Amino acid sequence: MPVLKLPDGSRREVAVGARSRDVAESIGKRLAKDAVAAKVDGAVVDLDRELPDGEVSFAVLTPKDPEALEVLRHSCAHIMARAVMRLFPGVQLAFGPPTENGFYYDIESPTPITEADFPRIEEEMRKIIADAEPFERFERTTAEARGLVADLKQHYKVEHIDDDLKRYPSLSFYRQGEFIDLCRGPHIPHAGKVGAYKLLSIAGAYWKNDVTRKQLQRLYATAFFSQKELDAYLRQIEEAKKRDHRVLGKQLKLFTISQAVGSGLILWMPRGATVRGLLETFIKDELIKRGYQPVYTPHIGRLELYRTSGHFPYYRDAQFPPMFFHPLGQAVDTWLNLFDAKQLTEPAEKALLALVDEYVKATAVAESNDQKHQALALRAMWVNYQNAETPEGKAKALREWLDGQEAYLLKPMNCPHHIQIYKAEPRSYRDLPVRLAEFGTVYRFEQTGELSGLTRVRGFTQDDAHLFVTAEQIEEEVGANIDLVLFVLSSLGLSDYRVRVGLRAPDSSKYVGAAEDWDKAERTLVEVVKSRGMNYTAEQGEAAFYGPKIDFVVRDCIGREWQLGTVQLDYNLPKRFELEYIGKDNTPHRPVMIHRAPFGSVERFMGILIEHFAGAFPLWLAPEQVRILPVSERFADYGKKVEAELRTHGFRVSGDYRPEKIGYKIREAQLEKIPYMLVVGDKEQSAGTVAVRDRVDGDLGALPLAELVQRLTDEVRERRIRQGGAAKSGE
Template identity: 45%
Template structure:
């Protein structure tokens, strides 16, 4: 077995540069400077030459060959391999354009080099991968009969698959975490070593390590050297990279245990998957778990039940939402605002059928491109029909029903239309992924000269939607086609280029930063996806604006131009809530169920101190309802504090308490959500205050 470099048994400060000959290489640093080092120098050598403190703080290095163009070998993998963590762990990335390497990997050619420290996101993935090795080390020391699967880093932490006939117990997980602490305390080096493929195959076969044998045979070729990483007595088939020592895995936790079949096939042995997570520091890990706890408190499914907003009934079917009265009033408020805003912006409201002939979906292209997401056809008297997954063909038929002139354009149709999509059972999640939902859809038919202004208007409208509902930050993505996969898209290269340039012009004109993603566009054209950022910093995909040169051609849409000739209009799709259900689910979590006054299902709770104060409370209720407020009076024979507590648990914005003093002076004692007792104020003064909050749709109380 050959080691990558033989000095790993020494401490970092004692490591000498490992130079293989007198030839030199050039290393380009992020500041643009180029330095010369002996060939075989390491990233650690480079860091140490700049500053010992930098060397000690570095976690991993990112390099890119200065004078060599190469393709990423992952492109040559089977698609099913690309979609697993196996590809990242076992495929050789030595020819990748840009790659991460160990700090102590020898540099054999001219490179651009970047030293990544603990504040770099890519470093965290390396730490987590190393933590998976630490966990595997601990498991084998405690349970040596165990066979290893694979252990990748994930966005949330890491996991490792193990084969062991005896199930792990909760006490075993505690023991594994304790043993991991011992491995970390040993501060063992992560040694990159190589072994002849046939030797590795023979060894794994002899020891019965059927999973490692599979990985070696699948991800290496005869005659190749197999890449291994060793820390102490533990060795694993792995490409790396890793942190320098186990001691750099500073904060970690074993989380849970789950079952998994080997290679995802239930005919294969069942594995035990242990999940964990790791961070650079205990402080960061504590913050992570505090955030998870907050997310759990905000779970819209939990709050939906607690606040009696909606339900999903098993007897009716998965992914189908029942809106309860309180949820329905919030939905009505959202939809009323959207309809009013659409009308103010020159849209015409329309309604289209829920089910239409299958032939319509053939014409639109959905039958060919989207059938797997549609419900199966139903055969009626005259033809086959499908539930609609989109509103666009219906709006097209309304446009086509009467002749149009250039003077009529743009034509803007908007609909809060119910659509139905066949989501697989494992993908549904409360309100966020459903089978039946209401899309705030709009389609704009315009001339090519009008399209940029129309798309700019849609983006501005989206900003207004997000800010009105309390979101101050969003990120924008431009999704377009992949020219290498043109069969998956309609339209010519010229049309896609024209449409993409139009969208880019809109975003640049509005000075909106964006990222471009190839291959993520709709089959009929490129799109803008606007992802809002909630109070916990999570991204949510909701608003979208899409360019379409395909459907107008498929349906032979036209208008008479100023020249008297017939022309084909351009079409813009846009949905700003995205779906009412999903937007509502995000709102619940963003506000933790404590909706602002204008959205709250019950805006004011009334608490008469005793039965003799009920008449005054009813008078206040009538006056508030006369001014359009949603009010609930608790007239139960319960103590005042119990009534206040119940309204508080329902997250009602204002609770008004009324006794003798308030009845005598036409006043109310105000308790504001999150602020407590605000004292007694005159009713008219209170009414004026909350009317202002309602009209401005304020987020504050």
């Protein structure tokens, strides 16, 4: 006999075979009417499922429970799929799960669906919901289930059973009228529970997230129990868009991106550059306190360097192409690439050979020794290539020539340069940890579809540092760096982040180094995070190719996650570059490297910060801290005097001396999110005061100038964050 422990602590015995729905009814009419699903021993189930024997915890889920909303959305995905199938014959269904803010269904339609079809689909959904038919669950053995989805001509479902579900003895289905879907459930009792819904967008998504497979159409939508909630959600999206850093960056003149310069390359305008500079100073001061040494290194480096580090071979496609001195360098490089990828066509090969041949002939009469040497090397490649009997031999000929060519790469990371600084002098165990810090700008050729404002760019600056430590120092240094990241985040009031420990994927060729080093490194990172009592998720496949890492991940205004701060442990680059220090025992030892960047990318950090503050930077970061607003032109002289005085105290201040009304000037300053507005007129001039208007709290009344200076000085020194309050949003 089932015995239920109810949320209020009471116990209730129910008959064998009783369903959640029966229990809800026995508790109360109102509850039965509101019931969406039930939660039995922590698992959400349909109201129609029979309760298990024995003692279980039990709760009825109503629209108030977040889990109920998830059930509703999952069911609404079925409703949407059903509507689509009615309107578009021959549709194949893939997956249709709920998401954080709604749901989607991946489908393949013989006639592609577009946003123009949304009204029709929504209308069809309206009918289905009005009919309020029940969701009926039934089970089949896995073999029968496969037959059923095959009969339904749903080949993605067949594939899904074959690939992933064979290990289950039976599978569940849900039927709603003519619509049957292979589905784990649970579902709402009937379609009428859907109070409001809206199709949002359509996008491509690969079957099983695999680029090599078919791309399906993903229909995004959302649903709620009430129209009011849907309206609130849509309003919230509109509000979020207003704090988008791409919008605010333009409005507040922080940065721009020019096609004349290139996609994903940020141009910092004076205001943005001011904020960025202040952030950089902030962290630089902090690094000095924590024993870092500043270094500067160039934006480019020899290609060979990045071959040694592994960056070039591992991330070739994500880099700007290497710069070769030899006119044919780029061509041969591409050639070898095509070759390795087995994409070299015969005409292309012919053309490339002809190109080399022509060049060899043209440079036959070389004059200097260097030219002669070059000409001979190229000729040797040409001969070796054509004499080679195997593809490997051909590739070798190309590679040998290429390796002899001088080439440079825009640096994709700073570590190889810092490593060279480490290697520039002999190191003793007494010197360690060596902490080399640089705001290093790196370049990565991100795929076009990935570029996004400041958060994903092709040139960005890391507040980078590399620590060279002994094995015994690892834990302490990793810990100190976590503390630094936490300090940075809390200084800026960023509290909404999660911590991810990125581990390697079990079976992947994209990592370098020995398994035991990896195990050791992964264990260390997990231990450090655990010992600090931090919440974290360990995620496989999130490691860097050279080592595991701890990432601090935040969300942007539309909910996308971005990695900011990172601490990475690396046993591999020290090996690749044969780094050493002399130990107490007077023999060489290998140091371990820690890569770390509290901001991550300064560009991305700025983007997140702009959204975090909605463009209203705290006083210490504000590009313009104070604006003088004379009531009329008659007080311009006094205004300028105040302006000059504040400037001598180091404040970033300007004055608005246009012949506009005071209300107009205040509105503009407010919309520009300037922390303090100083209104000056007759009264202030004769009293030697300023009327202070605060961005957050509005009119503060008159203050003697000296008092104001003190107040602002304190606010800056404490890096005080004051947000919200009376500010209107503007239009």
